[in-house]
Amino acid sequence: MAEGLTRSYGAKTAVDHLDLEVRKGEVYGFLGPNGAGKSTLVRMLCTLLAPSAGRAVVAGFDVAQAPMEVRTRIGAALQEAALDGKQTGRELLVLQGRLFGMRSAQVRKRLEQVLDLVDIGSAIDRRIATYSGGMKRRLDLAAALVHEPEVLFLDEPTTGLDPWSRTKVWEEVRRLNAEMSMTIFLTTQYLEEADALAGRIGIISGGRLVAQGPPEVLKREVGLELISLEVDGEASQALAALGQVRGCTSVAQSGSTFTVGTPDASGILSELVLGLTSAGLRVKSLEVRTPSLDDVFFATTGSAIDAGALR
Amino acid sequence: MNARTLGVRADDLRSTAGGARHPEPHPERHPERHLERRAAGSTFLADLRVVAGRALRQVPREPSSVLPAVFVPAFFYAVNLGALEKLASGAAGFDYKAFLLPMAVAFAVTGMSRAPTLVTDIQDGYFDRLLMTPVRRVALLLGLMAADVVVVIALCVPVLVVGFAVGVHFRTGIPGIAAFVGISALWGLAFTGFPYAVALKTGSPAAVNAVFVTFFPLFFLTDAVVPKAALTGWFSVIATYNPVTYLLGALRSLETAGWRPASLLEGLGALGGIGIVGMTLALGALRGRLRAGA
Numbered sequence: 001m002a003e004g005l006t007r008s009y010g011a012k013t014a015v016d017h018l019d020l021e022v023r024k025g026e027v028y029g030f031l032g033p034n035g036a037g038k039s040t041l042v043r044m045l046c047t048l049l050a051p052s053a054g055r056a057v058v059a060g061f062d063v064a065q066a067p068m069e070v071r072t073r074i075g076a077a078l079q080e081a082a083l084d085g086k087q088t089g090r091e092l093l094v095l096q097g098r099l100f101g102m103r104s105a106q107v108r109k110r111l112e113q114v115l116d117l118v119d120i121g122s123a124i125d126r127r128i129a130t131y132s133g134g135m136k137r138r139l140d141l142a143a144a145l146v147h148e149p150e151v152l153f154l155d156e157p158t159t160g161l162d163p164w165s166r167t168k169v170w171e172e173v174r175r176l177n178a179e180m181s182m183t184i185f186l187t188t189q190y191l192e193e194a195d196a197l198a199g200r201i202g203i204i205s206g207g208r209l210v211a212q213g214p215p216e217v218l219k220r221e222v223g224l225e226l227i228s229l230e231v232d233g234e235a236s237q238a239l240a241a242l243g244q245v246r247g248c249t250s251v252a253q254s255g256s257t258f259t260v261g262t263p264d265a266s267g268i269l270s271e272l273v274l275g276l277t278s279a280g281l282r283v284k285s286l287e288v289r290t291p292s293l294d295d296v297f298f299a300t301t302g303s304a305i306d307a308g309a310l311r
Numbered sequence: 312m313n314a315r316t317l318g319v320r321a322d323d324l325r326s327t328a329g330g331a332r333h334p335e336p337h338p339e340r341h342p343e344r345h346l347e348r349r350a351a352g353s354t355f356l357a358d359l360r361v362v363a364g365r366a367l368r369q370v371p372r373e374p375s376s377v378l379p380a381v382f383v384p385a386f387f388y389a390v391n392l393g394a395l396e397k398l399a400s401g402a403a404g405f406d407y408k409a410f411l412l413p414m415a416v417a418f419a420v421t422g423m424s425r426a427p428t429l430v431t432d433i434q435d436g437y438f439d440r441l442l443m444t445p446v447r448r449v450a451l452l453l454g455l456m457a458a459d460v461v462v463v464i465a466l467c468v469p470v471l472v473v474g475f476a477v478g479v480h481f482r483t484g485i486p487g488i489a490a491f492v493g494i495s496a497l498w499g500l501a502f503t504g505f506p507y508a509v510a511l512k513t514g515s516p517a518a519v520n521a522v523f524v525t526f527f528p529l530f531f532l533t534d535a536v537v538p539k540a541a542l543t544g545w546f547s548v549i550a551t552y553n554p555v556t557y558l559l560g561a562l563r564s565l566e567t568a569g570w571r572p573a574s575l576l577e578g579l580g581a582l583g584g585i586g587i588v589g590m591t592l593a594l595g596a597l598r599g600r601l602r603a604g605a
Contacts, residue, residue, distance in 0.1 A: 048443065
């Protein structure tokens with residue numbers, strides 16, 4: 001839970017009076033483009049960064065007032081795999097358990113379970129420096145899980161992973177949530193990932209939470225159906241023409257493409273095209289579809305998510 | 312809530328949040344066990360041991376970080392002995408081999424720290440992972456320093472063996488040798504505060520390496536290779552106020568003069584002063600890094 005959480009770096013405000021509530025046992029997806037404030041928020045919730053203002057409570061404890069209590073209960077895999085290349089995978093996991101005060105026997109037992117998860121095989125006894133990017137990510141996730149945290153923070157856990165490794169991480173997130181009721185706070189640039197994993201989604205833009213809710217509900221709010229039109233002509237004329245069509249609930253523009261939200265696409269289609277043609281504009285292409293999270297993102301932030309992140 | 316929820320209804324949230332994706336907490340799950348585990352298994356010393364253990368495991372994996380600290384002092388010792396022994400041993404009863412040995416040992420142990428490893432941890436993000444554990448923050452620093460003490464003691468041994476090989480004797484016997492090693496280790500520890508302060512402040516390997524450069528004037532503007540009585544002018548004045556002079560004096564007293572409390576106290580006072588300054592800077596840098604958010 002965060003209330004008015006703010007973090008500034010000099011004059012720049014990375015996270016701006018953010019209010020947030022994540023329920024126990026849910027997977028919460030936090031979406032935003034690069035620089036939106038996702039990682040800063042995670043670092044505050046993980047006690048790595050002190051808030052400039054506001055407060056945050058994680059696993060029942062205030063991150064500023066009782067950081068040790070919070071640390072005992074959280075696990076985190078941050079954006080870059082935070083590993084020590086000179087240790088072997090096993091050494092790193094054992095050390096992680098010991099730092100959480102686990103006894104040797106506890107660590108050994110837990111390692112058997114965690115090693116099943118990371119699927120690194122005999123490489124677990126090799127130095128981490130020799131691991132591939134995917135193996136490092138999986139080991140990083142395992143390190144976050146050694147002590148069985150109540151809350152797991154995953155900061156863009158699949159960025160840079162191949163599709164196979166990404167699928168493995170997704171499976172594991174689902175399993176952890178389903179079998180252990182682990183609360184998972186997942187930041188991602190991948191809309192598809194948030195859609196697949198999260199029960200609720202928050203969208204951050206410019207350090208502010210601009211939308212929040214279950215993916216299905218957020219999509220529904222954009223419009224039951226969407227009509228994308230690529231128009232040749234003056235944008236202002238197109239906007240004016242589209243705005244006059246009855247049954248058109250929203251219009252969003254990105255360059256020469258206009259996205260119209262409507263409860264009845266087939267009913268207004270001919271009127272849309274007619275309206276644009278009458279205004280002297282030419283419709284170059286047209287598509288009817290159901291809303292995606294990309295549309296939600298566009299509607300709430302006014303921009304498409306980083307194209308490089310869309311896979 | 313300042314979120315614009317796109318008109319999401321409260322019952323929508325409730326129905327979805329409690330759905331298949333969010334099962335009720337597992338009945339066998341006991342969140343409080345983390346606290347019990349932490350309370351039972353961890354003390355400051357346990358934290359220290361874990362951090363130091365990891366640092367020590369890395370030493371044989373990075374032989375380049377310690378081998379020069381053996382060879383370079385042994386080389387300086389041999390060269391200085393070869394070049395200056397006849398000249399310096401003019402006075403009756405003056406043992407230049409013994410006189411020079413503290414220089415070699417101090418040279419071996421000064422600046423020997425795991426600060427470069429700390430910099431790598433900071434750059435790789437591993438320091439963040441450590442900070443997200445409930446390990447006590449000071450243990451992250453003191454654990455590395457404890458490892459340094461072990462390394463420093465190990466480094467004293469080969470240099471002392473070289474000394475014994477060329478005929479150095481301790482008037483204080485085996486207890487004196489132990490005290491010699493102990494004081495050398497404390498000196499090594501006292502000096503490590505500086506590279507750790509720089510590592511934590513800058514996170515830069517180049518800056519950490521530069522700390523060793525500051526050691527040169529501190530080390531050579533002393534009676535390291537020539538007896539203080541032979542020093543003149545400004546050099547003599549600087550050597551008089553240089554704490555390393557007193558450290559070397561304390562070590563030499565154990566070799567050639569026997570148990571002399573005054574020399575030992577002067578040496579311990581000097582390294583205590585350096586240690587307080589270095590440790591204050593290191594702890595301040597740690598505090599600053601934690602405050603800034605690693």
